[in-house]
Amino acid sequence: MPGTSNSQVYCPDCNEKLQKCLIQQNYAIIICPSLTCGYPFNQRDILDNLTYVDDNDVLKVAKKRLSTRSKP
Ligand SMILES: [Zn+2]
Numbered sequence: 001m002p003g004t005s006n007s008q009v010y011c012p013d014c015n016e017k018l019q020k021c022l023i024q025q026n027y028a029i030i031i032c033p034s035l036t037c038g039y040p041f042n043q044r045d046i047l048d049n050l051t052y053v054d055d056n057d058v059l060k061v062a063k064k065r066l067s068t069r070s071k072p
Helices: 055-070
Strands: 019-024 027-033 049-052
Touching: none
Parallel strands: none
Antiparallel strands: 019 027, 027 049
């Protein structure tokens, strides 16, 4: 089936929920938030975890951050 690349949600190493970490304006890398795990930096094919982020998604996240920050 085409589509749904980067659909991995949980870390294959420690089962922690993976997070998208924006490294450039339109690129994010899927990382494991666990400090003791180090995924995906322990992988050989780390570029598989690089994912393009649409401008709209960036804006959505930015707006979300702003709105959550302004709430007490
Ligand atoms: Zn992990």
